[in-house]
Amino acid sequence: MIDRAHALVLLRQMMLIRRFEEKAAELYTLGKIRGFLHLYIGEEAVAVGAMQALTAEDAIVATYREHGQALARGIPAGSLMAEMYGKANGCSRGRGGSMHFFDASRRFYGGHAIVGGGLPVAVGLALADKLQARPRVTACFFGDGAVAEGEFHESLNLAALWKLPVLFLCENNLYAMGTALARHQAQPDIRRKADGYGMPSAVADGMDVVAVEEAARQAAAHVRRGDGPFLLELRTYRFRAHSTADPELYRKREEVAEWKQRDPIVLFTARLQAMGILTDADVASLQASVDGEVDEAVGVAEAGPWEAVQDLTRDVYTATP
Amino acid sequence: MTKMTYRDAIRSALREALRTDPRVFLMGEDVGGYGGAFKVSYGLLEEFGPERVRDTPLSENTFLGAGIGAALGGMRPIVEIMTVNFSLLALDQIVNNAATLRHMSGGQLSVPLVVRMTTGGGRQLAAQHSHSLEGWFAHIPGIKIVVPAVAADARGFVLAALRDPDPVFIFEHATLYPLEGEVDEQAGPAAIGRALVRRSGDAVSLITYGGTLGTTLRAADELAREGVEAEVIDLRTLRPLDTETILASVARTHRAVIVDEGWRTGSFAAEVSARIMEGGFYSLDAPVARVCSAEVPMPYAKHMEDAALPQVSAIATAVREMLVAHG
Numbered sequence: 001m002i003d004r005a006h007a008l009v010l011l012r013q014m015m016l017i018r019r020f021e022e023k024a025a026e027l028y029t030l031g032k033i034r035g036f037l038h039l040y041i042g043e044e045a046v047a048v049g050a051m052q053a054l055t056a057e058d059a060i061v062a063t064y065r066e067h068g069q070a071l072a073r074g075i076p077a078g079s080l081m082a083e084m085y086g087k088a089n090g091c092s093r094g095r096g097g098s099m100h101f102f103d104a105s106r107r108f109y110g111g112h113a114i115v116g117g118g119l120p121v122a123v124g125l126a127l128a129d130k131l132q133a134r135p136r137v138t139a140c141f142f143g144d145g146a147v148a149e150g151e152f153h154e155s156l157n158l159a160a161l162w163k164l165p166v167l168f169l170c171e172n173n174l175y176a177m178g179t180a181l182a183r184h185q186a187q188p189d190i191r192r193k194a195d196g197y198g199m200p201s202a203v204a205d206g207m208d209v210v211a212v213e214e215a216a217r218q219a220a221a222h223v224r225r226g227d228g229p230f231l232l233e234l235r236t237y238r239f240r241a242h243s244t245a246d247p248e249l250y251r252k253r254e255e256v257a258e259w260k261q262r263d264p265i266v267l268f269t270a271r272l273q274a275m276g277i278l279t280d281a282d283v284a285s286l287q288a289s290v291d292g293e294v295d296e297a298v299g300v301a302e303a304g305p306w307e308a309v310q311d312l313t314r315d316v317y318t319a320t321p
Numbered sequence: 322m323t324k325m326t327y328r329d330a331i332r333s334a335l336r337e338a339l340r341t342d343p344r345v346f347l348m349g350e351d352v353g354g355y356g357g358a359f360k361v362s363y364g365l366l367e368e369f370g371p372e373r374v375r376d377t378p379l380s381e382n383t384f385l386g387a388g389i390g391a392a393l394g395g396m397r398p399i400v401e402i403m404t405v406n407f408s409l410l411a412l413d414q415i416v417n418n419a420a421t422l423r424h425m426s427g428g429q430l431s432v433p434l435v436v437r438m439t440t441g442g443g444r445q446l447a448a449q450h451s452h453s454l455e456g457w458f459a460h461i462p463g464i465k466i467v468v469p470a471v472a473a474d475a476r477g478f479v480l481a482a483l484r485d486p487d488p489v490f491i492f493e494h495a496t497l498y499p500l501e502g503e504v505d506e507q508a509g510p511a512a513i514g515r516a517l518v519r520r521s522g523d524a525v526s527l528i529t530y531g532g533t534l535g536t537t538l539r540a541a542d543e544l545a546r547e548g549v550e551a552e553v554i555d556l557r558t559l560r561p562l563d564t565e566t567i568l569a570s571v572a573r574t575h576r577a578v579i580v581d582e583g584w585r586t587g588s589f590a591a592e593v594s595a596r597i598m599e600g601g602f603y604s605l606d607a608p609v610a611r612v613c614s615a616e617v618p619m620p621y622a623k624h625m626e627d628a629a630l631p632q633v634s635a636i637a638t639a640v641r642e643m644l645v646a647h648g
Contacts, residue, residue, distance in 0.1 A: 091427075092426050092427040095427050096425050096426070100425050102425070102427065102429050103429070104429040109390075109393060109430070110422070110425075110426070111425075117386070117413055117414070119386070120382060120383040120384075120385070120386020120390065121386050121389050121418060122390060124387035124388060124391040124393070124394065125390040125391070125394045126390070126394075127394070127396075128390065128391040128392075128393070128394025131396060132394075132395065132396075138390075150382065151382055151383055154383035155383050155386075157378060157380065158377070158378060158380060158384065158387060161378065313462075314428065315423050315424045315427065316423070316424050316462050317423070317465075318423070318431060318487055
């Protein structure tokens with residue numbers, strides 16, 4: 001049974017991510033956002049579901065496709081949009097852009113654009129918690145492409161060896177950029193890779209926000225108890241191209257169309273309506289609310305200042321008093 | 322003052338840090354049970370236990386990255402990488418994370434990480450254990466590079482690195498570990514970014530660091546017997562580089578020879594030479610000269626390795642030739 005209030009929170013967060021990204025894509029074509037823009041559309045249930053299992057004390061390490069995680073973590077949309085504009089009121093002062101969102105106050109540690117590069121950092125954050133006897137979880141998101149990297153295997157091994165509180169969250173969207181999972185993995189059943197490290201694992205339907213939340217809560221509880229790390233594989237699909245630079249030569253339109261039938265927002269909306277706990281008016285009201293929030297975010301980005309050029313080298317090192 | 326080896330001086334700093342700061346811990350390959358590949362951390366496991374002296378799997382990139390994460394999480398990790406050649410396996414975490422996180426996060430994150438590693442040749446360990454790559458690392462903004470040449474600095478830079486809010490990389494030339502020097506165990510941190518005149522002279526500035534300081538001082542002694550008084554500058558830190566001390570010396574001597582165990586092409590010596598051109602060109606009486614390693618992967622055979630590395634004779638010859646041509 002799903003509680004209506006909580007269901008509305010989940011649905012709204014997914015809708016906010018969807019709207020935020022549609023707007024970002026539009027702003028990209030207008031030249032307001034430059035660099036790479038990796039959209040999360042289709043994968044919203046993963047970030048939103050998983051984030052429910054985390055507390056404000058927990059840490060998050062994410063990838064370059066992290067708009068969803070950042071919004072679900074509660075980083076203000078305006079600060080994220082301003083970051084993509086390259087403005088000084090962006091969450092990383094405009095130094096990172098779309099791929100490098102940071103918010104230390106929310107323990108959001110990036111935004112990592114080297115595939116697999118966030119995993120060792122997550123292991124270290126968890127080591128710091130363990131050494132300081134803090135019952136926290138470090139949630140580390142990465143894609144199926146990352147499991148081909150040495151850092152994935154080294155990190156799982158080290159976290160398991162030292163029983164560190166890391167929740168490894170593999171967003172398996174079936175493609176490492178344009179290379180299908182079966183074309184880059186000898187063992188494409190990703191959760192089974194945890195077996196080699198004696199680490200428990202599970203798999204959940206990444207298109208079902210409730211299933212993701214449930215699986216993430218169980219996995220996080222294991223980690224929080226001090227029982228060591230956990231690998232949770234979330235099977236999902238990216239509806240849009242890898243990035244704005246991708247002509248999508250590697251997958252068929254039919255495949256994309258088929259996955260779109262499982263749109264996490266559409267599915268969840270239909271389910272709640274079938275249960276009689278969501279009305280059309282609710283949906284309209286949520287849509288108006290997220291539209292407004294995204295419009296406001298664009299306003300924040302538009303109005304934001306540019307960082308002064310004389311601050312170019314500020315924060316390469318800590319300023320000495 | 323106490324006479325102690327370079328190795329013991331480092332251990333003295335590590336022990337002091339572990340005793341006084343609960344955030345400090347050591348991590349690396351064989352730092353614990355084995356006592357350290359170079360015996361630097363010998364005895365520390367017994368004194369501080371396996372939580373604070375952590376043996377790692379052979380996963381350089383990941384334990385270096387875990388050091389970054391632990392630093393972000395409030396600890397003061399000291400990561401040991403066995404040799405600079407092995408550090409290449411950790412370049413992703415060093416270059417893409419340690420050096421970038423502060424700037425890329427708009428100043429929100431600090432990475433107070435200390436990394437120690439051995440560097441350099443001279444022990445017949447051939448081409449995968451003998452190179453001097455600290456000059457490469459010095460190319461990267463966001464990290465600091467220190468190169469202690471004497472025992473007192475070996476101790477002082479560990480303490481300084483631990484007080485630094487940014488990532489500091491300490492390159493320890495492997496031939497220095499058994500060498501003794503005067504160390505004041507009451508002394509605090511050494512000054513990162515400050516070069517020192519190790520020997521005064523007026524004929525030429527010999528500029529070096531780390532493993533070649535001793536070689537260079539011996540070359541200066543040889544030259545002194547011929548009536549040529551060379552000034553010897555120990556850079557001590559490659560980034561940030563103390564250009565002021567270099568230029569002040571060259572302004573006095575009007576000649577500079579840079580001694581660097583790295584390969585000549587794209588070497589740190591090239592950077593020092595460029596700084597002299599930029600800031601001291603008109604005080605020069607001769608073109609800047611460099612004594613670097615031969616441009617070969619380090620050979621194993623002793624006579625060949627000797628031929629590849631900067632030697633006293635090559636340094637003295639470079640100075641004599643400079644004085645003959647531009648005396």
